[in-house]
Amino acid sequence: MSRQAFSIVQLTAVGRGAVATVLADGPGAIAAVNKHFSPRGRIHLTDCPPDRLLVGRFGPAGEEVVVHRQGQNTVALHCHGGLAAVSMVIELLCAEGGTPVSWQQWIRGQHDAGHDFRRWRAEAQIALAHARTERTAAILLDQLNGALEREVAEAEALISHGQGALAAERLSELLGRYQVGRHLIQPWRVVLAGPVNAGKSSLLNALAGFNRAIVHPMPGATRDALTVATALDGWPMELCDTAGLRPTDDELERAGIDRAWQTVAEADLVVWIFDLSICWQEQHAAIVGSMRAIDEPLRSSVGPLVPCADGTLPGTKTAAVGAPRSKPVLLVYNKSDLLGRFQPRGLGIITSAVSGAGVSTLAEAIVATLVGDPPPPGAAVPFTAEQQAHLERLLGSLGCLR
Numbered sequence: 001m002s003r004q005a006f007s008i009v010q011l012t013a014v015g016r017g018a019v020a021t022v023l024a025d026g027p028g029a030i031a032a033v034n035k036h037f038s039p040r041g042r043i044h045l046t047d048c049p050p051d052r053l054l055v056g057r058f059g060p061a062g063e064e065v066v067v068h069r070q071g072q073n074t075v076a077l078h079c080h081g082g083l084a085a086v087s088m089v090i091e092l093l094c095a096e097g098g099t100p101v102s103w104q105q106w107i108r109g110q111h112d113a114g115h116d117f118r119r120w121r122a123e124a125q126i127a128l129a130h131a132r133t134e135r136t137a138a139i140l141l142d143q144l145n146g147a148l149e150r151e152v153a154e155a156e157a158l159i160s161h162g163q164g165a166l167a168a169e170r171l172s173e174l175l176g177r178y179q180v181g182r183h184l185i186q187p188w189r190v191v192l193a194g195p196v197n198a199g200k201s202s203l204l205n206a207l208a209g210f211n212r213a214i215v216h217p218m219p220g221a222t223r224d225a226l227t228v229a230t231a232l233d234g235w236p237m238e239l240c241d242t243a244g245l246r247p248t249d250d251e252l253e254r255a256g257i258d259r260a261w262q263t264v265a266e267a268d269l270v271v272w273i274f275d276l277s278i279c280w281q282e283q284h285a286a287i288v289g290s291m292r293a294i295d296e297p298l299r300s301s302v303g304p305l306v307p308c309a310d311g312t313l314p315g316t317k318t319a320a321v322g323a324p325r326s327k328p329v330l331l332v333y334n335k336s337d338l339l340g341r342f343q344p345r346g347l348g349i350i351t352s353a354v355s356g357a358g359v360s361t362l363a364e365a366i367v368a369t370l371v372g373d374p375p376p377p378g379a380a381v382p383f384t385a386e387q388q389a390h391l392e393r394l395l396g397s398l399g400c401l402r
């Protein structure tokens with residue numbers, strides 16, 4: 001009898017673990033597993049009703065396994081979690097005509113990924129496995145349960161009933177949520193920058209909750225850009241510490257400063273940190289002086305992010321914090337526990353990394369600036385570029401895309 005095709009999927013993470021699960025799925029799956037499986041009891045896999053567990057041995061080495069027949073053509077094989085047992089199972093099943101596929105491919109196949117809405121569910125299920133926080137997992141679970149497809153289907157129905165204006169309103173709101181959706185898996189990148197010795201590394205440690213970066217009284221302590229993955233209020237963030245900015249002839253320090261500017265250019269949010277115990281002009285001059293040595297294209301991309309000589313942010317003399325701009329910027333005045341040498345002119349957050357004062361306000365400001373109003377529970381949230389493009393196409397068809 002000719003062998004029938006089936007897929008082999010390693011469902012547990014690759015690497016060592018207590019137990020691994022390999023799924024065989026497709027018309028030839030039961031026959032292939034049955035060929036190498038000796039049950040401990042009298043029931044054979046081929047006679048086993050769906051949803052029954054059988055204990056036995058697998059392969060020539062007699063690997064102990066638990067086999068779970070999940071349906072007509074699907075069987076899960078639970079074996080020891082070491083690399084050898086898993087490879088042995090997969091190799092034997094490959095020899096029986098099975099094709100290894102990744103768990104992501106398998107999930108896409110399960111959801112009939114040729115169809116837009118079902119593909120979105122598959123993407124939500126895949127993304128869910130990468131969610132780092134409960135909050136982001138809950139949003140992805142809502143999409144897996146169909147929140148996004150329901151909202152888009154309703155908007156499409158409105159369009160077909162001639163209610164384009166209402167559809168456009170709902171689609172625009174949905175599209176706005178992509179700013180959060182795109183960061184459910186990919187963290188926001190928050191860069192802490194500023195003049196040397198202002199307390200950037202100290203504040204990074206205070207926000208992260210542990211001593212990730214070296215803190216030192218010697219100015220110029222941080223050289224390379226250094227990141228820490230964390231979550232603020234349940235939102236995934238990557239905090240990045242950078243070399244202190246000042247003009248320098250030291251080649252190594254210069255390389256660190258160039259990298260700091262590069263990191264600022266790539267940030268989702270720039271947090272400028274100043275030292276309240278040192279006069280403003282001196283610190284501002286240090287930042288501007290350090291900029292002179294960077295390439296012109298980089299200088300013009302980061303220039304609009306640098307605070308002005310009067311202590312405000314460029315283009316926003318009144319509302320310095322959270323003002324709409326191509327890249328958001330926050331101003332922080334650190335070392336509030338020391339006697340102040342200057343009074344901040346623009347709006348900003350006053351902190352002391354030593355006493356902890358203002359650190360939670362800073363964390364809240366970071367979240368408020370990046371996340372804004374979080375989507376309510378159960379809300380539709382687009383989270384892939386493809387979904388964003390789909391919404392833009394719909395809005396475009398209504399002539400509503402900016």
Ligand SMILES: Nc1nc2c(ncn2[C@@H]2O[C@H](COP(=O)(O)OP(=O)(O)OP(=O)(O)O)[C@@H](O)[C@H]2O)c(=O)[nH]1
Pocket residue numbers: 195196197198199200201202203214215216217218219220221222223242243244245334335336337338351352353354355
């Ligand atoms: N009193 C006081 N000292 C602080 C505060 N924050 C940092 N410091 C001290 O200031 C010095 C420099 O702190 P860092 O966190 O290393 O500053 P930095 O901005 O990372 O410095 P560079 O990497 O050299 O640019 C250390 O001695 C810290 O203990 C603060 O809020 N209050």
Ligand SMILES: [Mg+2]
Pocket residue numbers: 200201202213214215221222241242244
């Ligand atoms: Mg530092």
